[in-house]
Each structure stands twice: as structure tokens, then as C-alpha cells.
Amino acid sequence: MLKKCLMKRCLIFWLVWPVAFSLAAGDINSDHEEFAYQAKKMAETALKEEKAYEILKTLALPGGRLTGSPAAARAVSRATDLMTKLGFDLVKQEPVKVNRWQRGQTEKALVKSKKGGQHRLNICALGNSIGTPRSGLEAEVLEVHSFEELEELKQAINGKIVFFNVPMDRAEPNPFAAYGRAVPYRTNGASAAARYGAVAVLVRSMTFRLDDYPHTGLMIYDENIPKIPAAAVATNHADQLSLWLKEDPHLKLSLMMNCGQLPPVISANVLGQLTGEERPEEIILLAGHLDSWDLSPGANDDAAGCVVAIEALRLIKEAGWRPKRTIRAVLFMDEEFGGTGGRFYATSASRKSEKHLLAIEQDNGGGAPVGLALRGGDKIIEKAEKLKEILSPFGINWIRPGGGGVDISPLIQEGTLAGSVIPETQRYFDFHHSALDQPTTVHPREIELQAIVLAIVSYYFSQEGI
């Protein structure tokens, strides 16, 4: 549509060239007005049809998609079939070798008090954790509230289960900032405690809320430190355990988990695109990650990101918009265990002749959009500012530096401009990485609005370049 307008401009130029300059300037405005009109029409149909939510159900309802699992393999097929059925160009799977961790069947934590009582705690193994010995392990529990406290207590740690009871700080208005401050206990707590002889760690779940659901997530072992089992405990149960420890500092906890690593397997990133008509080698990338944790279908994390990438392409295609540059959706494999798919994509030999102009990753849940974050300098933000009025009805009220994601960070490191459509996230950590991340927590209108914004932004840059 912009292309047609540009042709019209050429015609005007040759017919009435003495006034062509001013007319051309006028026509740039009318191009923009035409785009605004087309974007409005596209959005009306999108909101009416709410297809994003249908795609979400297709991708998410069959369950969790743990990297390397049979469920993830099924999701790869399903996503490929879906994009093929939607008629995207060059739909393909890009094989990626991934590590495979599995939860196992047993996850059990029993608090044993002196008086003979036993209480079960709701726990789950953290991703990457080793299991306990087959018969489990039993030890006293040492509650700590910071790495500093751990350092001070070092004499007392040997032989204990360290219980990192560090809540996400509710006082922080930005949920991701609060997560960022608490999550090192989950990722690095085990090795920090094992350094002083701990036999296992329990980590308070990463959520603002008090609930009975353990929230899992990645943990990483330091080299040269003994590996010990690591589990998340539901926040209600963390509070209860803390009370019990005040009553009986020597209570024992028995822990049994049979999680562990299996041999690596071949999985895949899934790609589909609308090939650019003028500069197909220049790419606007829309990214989400197809893998999720296994405790739920990962509706927000990150089925939503995959859904809006696919839906944005579908909306562009259905609107009859023909991008000059390629707009490509990539559903990455293995974000949760560290981004294997993203690294593979960036270094793949096939990338060499491609130029990624902009990579937009959606990995903050399916909430209503509130802003557009772009990184890589003032120029792209200035350019995006032209979309402000067009995007405003769909919830975008600011355009600021920021955005990105794990999967596209290798591209960012190579200098690719990047960004994200930022959604409302106050509820995000309520379900994050737990059994609660169900499609019912995503709202059909909110996720559709994200897809609409993504379609407008990606199409705009595909036409205008950067």
C-alpha cells in the first residue's frame, strides 16, 4: 500500500514536475495518513476476530514444552504446521542441539519436627538441578535472607539444607526489577551454599503473591563446586517453614527428587516469514520462544510471544500489505535453559547473507501493550516516534530506549537494533514458571492488541528501513 503510494508519487512527478517537490512532501503525509487508515482497518478486523487467542490455544493448550522433551518436539511440529497453513513464506525448522533436563516423577519435601509431626511442603526441582540420592537426603535447615548472611554463617552451613527465604520485593513498582533482584538466589544459590558444604538448597518461589504453587526456573552450577539438589518452595510454604524453624531450629527436612540430565537431543527453532519484495535479504525479526517450563502450558511465558509474532505476520498478510523487506517470525527453542536456539540462529551459516535490521522479542507475557521499547540509539526512536499517533489507540503511550530478550541477545551483541512491545506486567509473576501460567490468564483483547502493535511497527520498518 505504501508502495502503491510511492508509485503514485512518481507519476505526479513526471506529470507536473514544477510543483513536484511540494506535492511529494504533501504525499509523504498522505502516505502516512493512508497507512494510519489501513492500520486502523487492520486492527478493527483483528479485534473482531481475536485470532491471536485461537493461536494461543493451538500452541499452549497441549501443555508444557520443556526444552528437549517430546512435548517440545510436538510443539515444533504444531508451530510449523500452523505457519504453513497460514501461508507464510519459507516456513522451516532450523535444527538445534539442546541439552535435555527432566523433572522425573518424584519431588517430595517433608518437614519432620521433634514432636514427630510430618508436614509436606509444595516444592519443585529447579531446572538443571541434579536429583537427590535415590533414597532421598535428610538434614537440618538453615534459613538465610541474603548472600551476605550466607557468608557470615559459613561455619554453620556444612551438612545443612540452605533455605533462601528472599521474597521478591513488593515495594518495587516494577515487577521485573524485583524479579531481577531476587532471582540470583534461584540461579546461583546452590553453588553459593555448596561452597560451604550445604547438601541441598530450597529457594522461596519468585512471585509477589502468597500461593501454594512452587515457581520453577533455571539454576546454574559453578564449575569446581560440588553440585547439590536445588528446589523452589511455594511462598505460603516458605512462610510456614520459617515459622516452624523459629519454633524448632533443628527440625529436619527430607528431600527426594529424581530429576536430572538426559543425553542432548536435536530440537529446532521454527521460522516463517513474509519475504520482502524489494530487499528480501534485509530482515525485521519478530521473536518469541517456543519452549516453556513443564508445570503449565506457559501461556504467558512464552506462548504469548510466539503467538503475537505469528499473528502479526498473519495480520500483515491478511491486510494485503506487501513488505519491501522481509518480516520473519522466529520461535526460538531453549530460552529457558540459556538461549541455545538464539545463539545457534545468530551464528548459523545461513545468516551470513542476511542482514537483520531490527529484532523485536516478546517475552513479557500476553498483557495489554503500554509502550514500545527500542535499543540502538536515538535514530530508531525518532523514526518510531512517527508511529505515535497510529499506535496510541492500541495502548502505546511511550516510546523509550530498552527492550530485547535472551533469544535475540546474540544478534544485539553483533549490533542489531532491537526492541519489544512492552505489556502491562503487574500480574505476570503471579503465574510465571508455575502451574498457574494457563491460557485463561491471557485476555483475548490484550494479546490481540500486542499483535496489532507488532504488525504496525514491523511493517512500518519493513517499508521505511532504519
Added chain:
Amino acid sequence: MLKKCLMKRCLIFWLVWPVAFSLAAGDINSDHEEFAYQAKKMAETALKEEKAYEILKTLALPGGRLTGSPAAARAVSRATDLMTKLGFDLVKQEPVKVNRWQRGQTEKALVKSKKGGQHRLNICALGNSIGTPRSGLEAEVLEVHSFEELEELKQAINGKIVFFNVPMDRAEPNPFAAYGRAVPYRTNGASAAARYGAVAVLVRSMTFRLDDYPHTGLMIYDENIPKIPAAAVATNHADQLSLWLKEDPHLKLSLMMNCGQLPPVISANVLGQLTGEERPEEIILLAGHLDSWDLSPGANDDAAGCVVAIEALRLIKEAGWRPKRTIRAVLFMDEEFGGTGGRFYATSASRKSEKHLLAIEQDNGGGAPVGLALRGGDKIIEKAEKLKEILSPFGINWIRPGGGGVDISPLIQEGTLAGSVIPETQRYFDFHHSALDQPTTVHPREIELQAIVLAIVSYYFSQEGI
């Protein structure tokens, strides 16, 4: 706190007057920085404690608060007790004479097909509707999709039940705009149809979603037109009825409702305030409405508005901030039936010596704040712009003309500046006026953020004036 800073400024002036001018300018900035710091601290405590949600449970959990009902009377007492317990100044009830409509025990709609089948439709009487004859009424159903179509069909209307099947337009990104376009069928449909001899109206519920819950709301009879019963039908059942009508245009609907008017009663607005220390007669008003519909506790409509008004006052008080001008929370009675409480408040003799500088009404649900809307000219917006950075962490990303509400509209008509903290509303009509408007649909962090923004805005204007 601002006051203390002003005193400091005076001191500097007298001690070092030759450089006083530039220092004073610097000190205005440091006043503002100090306010920013204090606001941040206040918000941290607020988010940690999440008291707004506790207040919500106090006000909303006991059930719906239909104007004039015993439940509304209990809510008046409960709100008064709560504000008294919180130590606000001048907590009082302002008696208001209100009409009293009651739903009655019977609401039944049966579709009777030619083949002898009977299907029950989920309906509820619209507020203000008369009941049917005691034995009910039975008639054929005429489906219409606009007032224009009604005009065209006028010959066919006599003796029928008119079924206004006009969905809220999902294509509209702004939910309130879509509501505004569909709601005239609810408010004015009955008299429009009665003009041509209709015996009752069924109106498709005002929600984007397909659900089994009727969404009630106010309807109004035109003078000199016969009054006929009016009910809302759940959207799923509206779709079903429409299909049945295609199969059998002569199917009959039997309708039985025993709703109706009772004699007027005395109810009350509930007021509480932090009296200004320097200009107590100048008022910043924070408004919500205490009445709700009866099908649910009206958690979003508008317990949330009352809650954030109360919580904003509590936060200001707890922070030790001492307003120069009065900040008053008013929980209005009878917004839903047309704003009796608001009109009474504005005309009350006791208002005469008071000057309302600004009235902020919250009646768009308990969602996360996204913007600040202010009406009354550029000056107040310019002044509010100074709060932009302070408010941004709490979700406020724009300050624009707009805002207001039914309860404060009489004040607005008298020239009072007004506004609203605008929350995210994509989910709002999912529960609006139905059995679904439960406290579980409000998020503790989101409603707390609204209260924080309200506290900052109202305190700022109480110090700075307008």
C-alpha cells in the same frame, strides 16, 4: 513536608538575601526532589502492605449495594466506621433521599418453539424496569439491530417482544467507546419499542465477551410512552435466541419478572477528609460511588473507586504529609440510577462556603493506572506535567484532557476542575454490572498503584493550589 521546605526557603532569604533569588529557585527544585523522594517512600510502603485490597474486601465482600437497599445501608455504616477507624477528619454521612428499585425474586424467560421445546434464557431485569403482570407475558420476538431498523419495522412491532441484539463492537479498541455506542439500546430501547406497541424488550448484554451472565444496568422510560418490562439477556443466550429465530420467526417468549419501584428512602453519601491546615475551605475531592448493582459485590464498579479514595487519604495520613488544603473522599450514593448523591452534594447548603478546586472521580474499575486525565483547560495539565517523572514508575505515562464522572458532573457544570486516574480497561466490561464483578477480578498491586497515584496527585494540588 513541602511546608517545611518553604520555611527553610524563607530562612535562606533573610540570611543571605543577595543570592536569595537564585537559591530560592534552586530550592523549589529541592522541594520537588524532596516530594519525589517522599512519594517513592510512601509508595514502597503502600505496595508492601497492599491495604487497598483489604479495604476492598471490607467494602465489597458483603455483596451488592443497590441504591436504597438494606445492603446499601449496611455499606454506608461500614464505610463510615472504616473512615472513622482510620482517623480521618469530619467523617460523616450526608443524608440523600433516593428512589428504590428492587429486582424481586422472579426473573424468568422461556423460549417456546413450535415443536414444543422450552429453553430457558439467562436474563435479568434492567434497573428501573417495571415487572410483568404477575402471571407473566407471552409474545412473539422481533430481533432488531439498530434504532433505524426499529423505525423501518414499526408495523411489525405491535404486540411483540423487541429483542435488541446489538453487540458492543469488538472492533473498537477503546472499550468505553464501544459501550457508549451500544448502551442506548439498554437505556432507551424500551420506550423506543413501546412507541410502536411492543410489550417488552430484551437487550443483549453490554460485554465484548460471550458468556452466560446477564449484565444489568440502568434503563429510562420516556414520559408519555407506556412503560414496558425491560431485561438484559446473556450474550451466549442472545446468540442462541437469534439462531432459533432464524429457524422459527414465530417462536414465542414468555417473560416473568416481579421487579419494581418501592417508596423512596433516605440513604447517604459518606464523607471523610484530611482537613487542610492553611486553607481548609479549599477542597480537593476524591470521588467514588458506594452503590453498585445487586448481582455481584461490584468490586470494580465502583467499590474500587471508593477504595482508592479512602486508601489515598490513608496513605497521605500515614506518610505524615499535612495538606494545606482539604483533601476529601466522598463515597457517593446512587450513581447507577442517575446520580442523586452527586446532585445533592453539589447543591447542599453546606457546600456554599466551600470551594472545590479539583474533583477526581474513579469509576473505571480497579485496573493498573496508565494515565491521568484532567479537564478544565491547559493550566491544570501544565501544572500536573510537573508530576510526570514522579508518577511514571507507577504506570502513568500520559497526562491529557479528559476524566470526570457522573457523581462529580454537577460540580463540573459549576466550573470545578476535574479528572480521573485512568486505568487499563480492556477487561472491565467482562464483569461490568454482572455476577462476575467479584473482588478476585481486582489485583492487589493494580488497585494499590491507583491509590498511590491518587495520593500523589491530590496531595500535590493540595499544596500547590490550582
